[in-house]
Amino acid sequence: MEPILQTSDLTIAFGGHIAVNKVNFTVKENEFKSIIGPNGAGKTTFFNLLSGQLQASEGNILFKGEDITKLSPTMRTRKGIGRSFQITNVFPNLTVLENVRLAVQSQAGVRYNMLSHFLSFRSFQDKALEWLSMVFLDEKANVIAKNLAHGEKRKLEIAMLLALETEILLLDEPTAGMSIEEVPAILEVIKNIKKQGNRTIVLIEHKMDMILDLSESITVLFNGKLLADGTPEEIMNNETVQTAYLGGLYDESAS
Amino acid sequence: MKALLKVEQLQTYIEQYHILHDIHLQAMEGEVTVLLGRNGAGKTTTLRSIMGLNQPRSGKVIFQEAEIQGKAPFEIANLGIGYVPEDQGIFGELTVEENMKVAMQKQDDETLKRLDWILNLFPDLKTFWKKAGGHLSGGQKQMLSIARAYVNNSKLLLIDEPSKGLAPIVVEKVMESIEEMKKETTIVLVEQNFYMASTIGDTFYIIDDGKTVHNGKMEELKEDEVLRKRYLGIA
Amino acid sequence: GDDDTITIGVLASLTGGLESYGKQTVQGFELGLEYATDGKMEVAGKKIKFIVEDTETKPEVAIQKATKLLEDDKVDFLVGSSSSGDTLAVLPLAEEYEKIMVVEPAAADSVTGADWNKYVFRTARNSSQDAVAGAAAIASEGVKIATFAPDYSFGHDGVSAFKEAAVALGAEIVLEEYADPTATDFTSNIQKILDAQPDYLFVVWAGANSPWNQIADMRVQERGIKISTGAPDIPALYTMEQLVGMEGFTVYYHTLPDNPINDWLVENHKEKFNGDVPDLFTPGGMTAALAIVEALKQTEGKTDTDLLIETMEGMSFDTPKGKMTFRPDDHQALQTLYAVRLEKVDGVDYPVPVLIRELSPEETAPPIRNK
Amino acid sequence: MIQTMDRKNMLYGLIFVALLCIPFVTDSRTLLIMFTQIFLFGIFAMSYDILLGYTGIVSFGHAMFFGIGAYSTGILMKQIDSTIPVLLLAIVLAAVLSGLVSYLLGILSLRLKSHFYAMLTLAFSGLFLVLAEKWRSVTYGNDGFTFSIPDPLRDRMTLYFIALITMALVFLLLNRFTNSPLGKVLQAIRENEPRVESLGYNVLHYKVIASVVAGVFASVAGSLYVLTLRFVNTSVLAVEVSLDALLMTIIGGVGTLVGAIIGAGLIEFAHHWLTGLAKVHWIFERWLIFFGILYILVVMFFPQGIVGTFRNWREKRSVRNKKVIEEKKNISG
Amino acid sequence: MEVLVNLAVNGLATGMLIFLLAAGLTLIFGLMDVVNFGHGALFAWGAYAGIWTYVTTGSFVVGILAAIITGLLLGLVLEKYIIQPVYGNHIQQILITLGVLIVLSEMLKVVWGPNQLSARTPSYLAGSWEFGDIIIIKYRLFIIAVGFIVFFLIRYILKNTKIGLIVRAGVINKEMVQALGINIKKVFMYVFMVGAAMAALGGILLGPYSGVIYAEMGMEFGILAFIVVVIGGMGNIKGSLFAAILVGVCGSFMAYYVPALSLAVNMLLMVIVLVFRPQGLFGAKG
Numbered sequence A: 001m002e003p004i005l006q007t008s009d010l011t012i013a014f015g016g017h018i019a020v021n022k023v024n025f026t027v028k029e030n031e032f033k034s035i036i037g038p039n040g041a042g043k044t045t046f047f048n049l050l051s052g053q054l055q056a057s058e059g060n061i062l063f064k065g066e067d068i069t070k071l072s073p074t075m076r077t078r079k080g081i082g083r084s085f086q087i088t089n090v091f092p093n094l095t096v097l098e099n100v101r102l103a104v105q106s107q108a109g110v111r112y113n114m115l116s117h118f119l120s121f122r123s124f125q126d127k128a129l130e131w132l133s134m135v136f137l138d139e140k141a142n143v144i145a146k147n148l149a150h151g152e153k154r155k156l157e158i159a160m161l162l163a164l165e166t167e168i169l170l171l172d173e174p175t176a177g178m179s180i181e182e183v184p185a186i187l188e189v190i191k192n193i194k195k196q197g198n199r200t201i202v203l204i205e206h207k208m209d210m211i212l213d214l215s216e217s218i219t220v221l222f223n224g225k226l227l228a229d230g231t232p233e234e235i236m237n238n239e240t241v242q243t244a245y246l247g248g249l250y251d252e253s254a255s
Numbered sequence B: 001m002k003a004l005l006k007v008e009q010l011q012t013y014i015e016q017y018h019i020l021h022d023i024h025l026q027a028m029e030g031e032v033t034v035l036l037g038r039n040g041a042g043k044t045t046t047l048r049s050i051m052g053l054n055q056p057r058s059g060k061v062i063f064q065e066a067e068i069q070g071k072a073p074f075e076i077a078n079l080g081i082g083y084v085p086e087d088q089g090i091f092g093e094l095t096v097e098e099n100m101k102v103a104m105q106k107q108d109d110e111t112l113k114r115l116d117w118i119l120n121l122f123p124d125l126k127t128f129w130k131k132a133g134g135h136l137s138g139g140q141k142q143m144l145s146i147a148r149a150y151v152n153n154s155k156l157l158l159i160d161e162p163s164k165g166l167a168p169i170v171v172e173k174v175m176e177s178i179e180e181m182k183k184e185t186t187i188v189l190v191e192q193n194f195y196m197a198s199t200i201g202d203t204f205y206i207i208d209d210g211k212t213v214h215n216g217k218m219e220e221l222k223e224d225e226v227l228r229k230r231y232l233g234i235a
Numbered sequence C: 001g002d003d004d005t006i007t008i009g010v011l012a013s014l015t016g017g018l019e020s021y022g023k024q025t026v027q028g029f030e031l032g033l034e035y036a037t038d039g040k041m042e043v044a045g046k047k048i049k050f051i052v053e054d055t056e057t058k059p060e061v062a063i064q065k066a067t068k069l070l071e072d073d074k075v076d077f078l079v080g081s082s083s084s085g086d087t088l089a090v091l092p093l094a095e096e097y098e099k100i101m102v103v104e105p106a107a108a109d110s111v112t113g114a115d116w117n118k119y120v121f122r123t124a125r126n127s128s129q130d131a132v133a134g135a136a137a138i139a140s141e142g143v144k145i146a147t148f149a150p151d152y153s154f155g156h157d158g159v160s161a162f163k164e165a166a167v168a169l170g171a172e173i174v175l176e177e178y179a180d181p182t183a184t185d186f187t188s189n190i191q192k193i194l195d196a197q198p199d200y201l202f203v204v205w206a207g208a209n210s211p212w213n214q215i216a217d218m219r220v221q222e223r224g225i226k227i228s229t230g231a232p233d234i235p236a237l238y239t240m241e242q243l244v245g246m247e248g249f250t251v252y253y254h255t256l257p258d259n260p261i262n263d264w265l266v267e268n269h270k271e272k273f274n275g276d277v278p279d280l281f282t283p284g285g286m287t288a289a290l291a292i293v294e295a296l297k298q299t300e301g302k303t304d305t306d307l308l309i310e311t312m313e314g315m316s317f318d319t320p321k322g323k324m325t326f327r328p329d330d331h332q333a334l335q336t337l338y339a340v341r342l343e344k345v346d347g348v349d350y351p352v353p354v355l356i357r358e359l360s361p362e363e364t365a366p367p368i369r370n371k
Numbered sequence D: 001m002i003q004t005m006d007r008k009n010m011l012y013g014l015i016f017v018a019l020l021c022i023p024f025v026t027d028s029r030t031l032l033i034m035f036t037q038i039f040l041f042g043i044f045a046m047s048y049d050i051l052l053g054y055t056g057i058v059s060f061g062h063a064m065f066f067g068i069g070a071y072s073t074g075i076l077m078k079q080i081d082s083t084i085p086v087l088l089l090a091i092v093l094a095a096v097l098s099g100l101v102s103y104l105l106g107i108l109s110l111r112l113k114s115h116f117y118a119m120l121t122l123a124f125s126g127l128f129l130v131l132a133e134k135w136r137s138v139t140y141g142n143d144g145f146t147f148s149i150p151d152p153l154r155d156r157m158t159l160y161f162i163a164l165i166t167m168a169l170v171f172l173l174l175n176r177f178t179n180s181p182l183g184k185v186l187q188a189i190r191e192n193e194p195r196v197e198s199l200g201y202n203v204l205h206y207k208v209i210a211s212v213v214a215g216v217f218a219s220v221a222g223s224l225y226v227l228t229l230r231f232v233n234t235s236v237l238a239v240e241v242s243l244d245a246l247l248m249t250i251i252g253g254v255g256t257l258v259g260a261i262i263g264a265g266l267i268e269f270a271h272h273w274l275t276g277l278a279k280v281h282w283i284f285e286r287w288l289i290f291f292g293i294l295y296i297l298v299v300m301f302f303p304q305g306i307v308g309t310f311r312n313w314r315e316k317r318s319v320r321n322k323k324v325i326e327e328k329k330n331i332s333g
Numbered sequence E: 001m002e003v004l005v006n007l008a009v010n011g012l013a014t015g016m017l018i019f020l021l022a023a024g025l026t027l028i029f030g031l032m033d034v035v036n037f038g039h040g041a042l043f044a045w046g047a048y049a050g051i052w053t054y055v056t057t058g059s060f061v062v063g064i065l066a067a068i069i070t071g072l073l074l075g076l077v078l079e080k081y082i083i084q085p086v087y088g089n090h091i092q093q094i095l096i097t098l099g100v101l102i103v104l105s106e107m108l109k110v111v112w113g114p115n116q117l118s119a120r121t122p123s124y125l126a127g128s129w130e131f132g133d134i135i136i137i138k139y140r141l142f143i144i145a146v147g148f149i150v151f152f153l154i155r156y157i158l159k160n161t162k163i164g165l166i167v168r169a170g171v172i173n174k175e176m177v178q179a180l181g182i183n184i185k186k187v188f189m190y191v192f193m194v195g196a197a198m199a200a201l202g203g204i205l206l207g208p209y210s211g212v213i214y215a216e217m218g219m220e221f222g223i224l225a226f227i228v229v230v231i232g233g234m235g236n237i238k239g240s241l242f243a244a245i246l247v248g249v250c251g252s253f254m255a256y257y258v259p260a261l262s263l264a265v266n267m268l269l270m271v272i273v274l275v276f277r278p279q280g281l282f283g284a285k286g
Ligand SMILES: Nc1ncnc2c1ncn2[C@@H]1O[C@H](COP(=O)(O)OP(=O)(O)OP(=O)(O)O)[C@@H](O)[C@H]1O
Pocket: A146, A147, A148, A149, A150, A151, A152, A177, A179, B014, B015, B017, B019, B037, B038, B039, B040, B041, B042, B043, B044, B045, B046, B086
């Protein structure tokens, strides 16, 4: 399979601190890939570079063979790279439905229409509701987003990403703070999405059982550098990963 | 053993919404009490109501035999109650150092010793001592938030989902640190990570739709698969 | 108004920055009617009524209020206003409703110049008259003069008229300085004036913020530069303590005119307004009232506008400042101004303008600019 | 939902018709002029609301566009001719000029964070004020100049209708604008700007569009304004004018459009009424104090502005009602 | 040369005066993030109360004290009844503080009448020294001195005590500061009072500078204070000082060398600074 997204020597430094250091990363089309690494390893920063929130100081990013290193976040989303945020990032004073509808609208390419009434796009509304029900949030459709409980906001975050229907989904700890009972269901949704369409998923998580369950391959970041890349088995047997990241926690489960 | 904190028939409204209907709980001195429940059940609101950040409409919050509901949050904090909010509450434009400084109620040797202990627990904070809190990684923010609560000699700590965003190795450390804190401090914990909750928790309460619906010793819950399935959806 | 009442609408700034000017006008106007009608408030058998409206020194409010006066109160005359902007804004209404507007105390030249219409009569002096008086007080062959004025229309108007008059008298303008009127610091401008070494510094100033302290601090007078300006109203005189000895001109100070009307004004003003003397624009307000009553006397109470215009053109009438005449060409009242010196006077805690000589109406007649 | 929409539209329609009738009911010109002012400032405040309420941009320089409209119209009327075609030309020219200025300004400065953008607009409108002051040969500086207007418009009643209809049109247009898909994106920008970018919208484009739309309609308001005055001076560019827009919008309730009109109405009415009182009792000679107190009271009792607070209140009530109904259901069920 | 010295000294003094007017706003707007349009009214009140006391008692020092006390009291009342409910909401702040500005400015006229008051320089500070063509105005040296004292005082408080930190933290997340055991309400109140007192101090010192005080001065100089705080960098006292001096000195030199632009000098300065350093002279990046 073709690599859909590829970085070479991708680097960014904040002051003296190199948060992402010459990372060469590939993800293949339709792959489910996870990124793990200690806190502060540079995972979120790496996502920020991929999605354009930050500009790389060195290296480049190829998306389907095209160099997108200098593109704005807007353009990258339009090209097909969508992401969710680790720290919940929604429109606090809009309703849950409106939040998702904005994503649907962007996906539909209705961006500069200033003369028709938004209600004339009924399908947006319906689609937004659909996405919401997929993450079990349809009951809260008319709630102002800032009034959601933390776990519910996480779900909204996911719904907004899904609604963009991008080819690549970058998920930054989507289930952090989500209640244990619902995590499997949400994962099921993500899996289904991947199955249905031609979707590539990159997931950042700290929940190892979840990662092992889902991932086709895993990349380990450590101190901004790419430490390892391989199948789940390979990674779990990597000793450095064990000591630096897992702290012996998953010793047994790996075997 | 006596209860350091008692919550009785707590009802809380946020604006016009009735969020907590009937919360009961007791936190025994020297124990870790864990609040469990699905998203939106009211766990966070319970902690906030104890802290005075949401004013309860009725019911009692009793800390060390005295009623504290209706007091201002800073008064409650000054009684010796520390709080780790679920959104971390980092002062983004302040450095890690300044975040800690704001939190430190005293500058005495004991506090400084504790600070040392914390910085050994979370070396990342030491590394990024002069960095703006807002520029930390998600997990580092979580560490900072915990650190701010640890630095004072609190009698009671209310901790809202400490493990979220933390690498497994750090979760381990936090668990160890809670074990350590337990010697002097009583802890009320909201936690979705059942592994962590069940390992360090002594007592549990399950909250559903703003009510405490079940409680007991953690051992019971670990053994009672039916109960777990019913309230937590896990086997 | 209806047939046996004559109604006059007075527009003035009763709030905002020009509040004290507005109040002077209104008080003067009230006294003027009282004087002219012997307290009966009647002329030629008709009752006189007046309505005061606050323009707030905002043109749109001035227009609103003027329209109210013209439409709802059906006034026969308009009087006002404290600011030139307000006045200019109202002038077209006078034309539209064909009512006489007596302009007082707005001084912009354009009122009787570019924006003039035949319904406009001005009892106030205009900027050019001020300037001519200012020039007459100091300019003569070979005198070098620097001017200093605020950087907006009032200042520019004043300086250009002054320049014309002063040059005509043989003086030379060596420097024209303009300053942001709201600035805190005028020393740079004063520095330039020092550099230019004129014989006289002629200052055109109005508004609350003032440069006098800084002129004194920069030792302008010590360097042999004499200062001249128009003496302002009493509250502003308080700020001119350091300018004692300065020679200039003034529109009015209550001790200057020597005539019975002024005596009456001073006395009654004191009586009515707990001991206060009339100030800069009080006689103007009175004059406006006197002009209107005089015109009505001559028309025997008829308020037909054309008749009034005909009557008032060239009409002379007695005022606290002596005889005034509406010159037929642009309806500007020619009037006496006063060359004065600021002096310390016992029992008065501000510098007092003391008469050097009267500048006759003819002497201060400004150029005609409405053609 | 739909029903309430219809009810709302009907109410607006009724009010519009009522306003159309006013000139035939009363012949008080004062009232007419006051309403005309309300309509003009309503347009101005609505244009400001596009910035503040819908896009979350604070500007202290909105007077700039009002002034461009005012001066363009005044100057053309005076220098060329006071005929209807020239007037239309002036209005269009002013709108185009405003659009251009707001476009350039937007490109230059909309990347700045809120306070700084606000101060920059203040600076630019300050520069326009200086220009109007200094370009004396055309503007006659701070004294300003009068000009005549096309004969058919001399009647206050005509102006009243023109202002009213323009306001209604602008309202309909802006209402559609804010309820368009693009308008929804503007609201999202107000809430969380960076997030909008990662949804695939180009934030700068939207902000510039908002600022151009706001600028154009502000200039229309300025054009009409001087038409009713037949006079223009530098006061149209004063900071106070920008603040007025701000106040009207806030008092009515930001992000509501109708609020802007109500805010304009309230300020004009309060103004009229309080100045009237000044003659009744000496206390009211300092009526400005009461005006200031009004602002303070509005914040205390209508924290979201009049329309905003009213909406909130209705929402709350509907939640309560729903609850009551639910509880009843529970009891009976 | 002499001209340059004169322009520089006078510009510096004017800058210092502007700094004194803006210093309080650095705390209230820059640090506490309250868009206080009423700030100008605070210095007008300081000026009136101070000058009136000075004239009545004959002592300038007592006048200054009176101004400061007036500032503290007004600050107390304002914070408690007006500002407290609107922390964190700029829109409400703008409206309510504009109301305050109007009320306070008009109240001045109720108390002291609508006329301007003349403000004399105390005799020991009046006049100027002359060194050849260099003229040094005594009162201006005094202003420069007071300016530096105030600057170092605030800097000390902000740098060496926890208060500055707490206020900054409180602006970001009030709840969290409370949960850490700090009575943020009180801290905000004291800081606001100090800010108000400094405004009042600036007000009375402005009096003798221009020789006259009037009710509208609040509105006139209020905007200038905002300009200084913004181009200095929000909440940065050093920034405010530099910005104020920049405004003063530029104004002074422009008025001498490019008088045609002197009306626009402040606005131009602001445009230039904000275009090249959008975060202000000393503002943190980002
Ligand atoms: N400001 C608010 N206005 C209205 N409803 C609110 C508000 N804050 C919280 N809620 C509601 O109160 C309920 C309880 O919220 P709370 O945050 O206590 O849940 P939680 O148990 O902590 O959930 P989570 O596990 O997701 O953090 C939720 O349904 C939420 O939508």
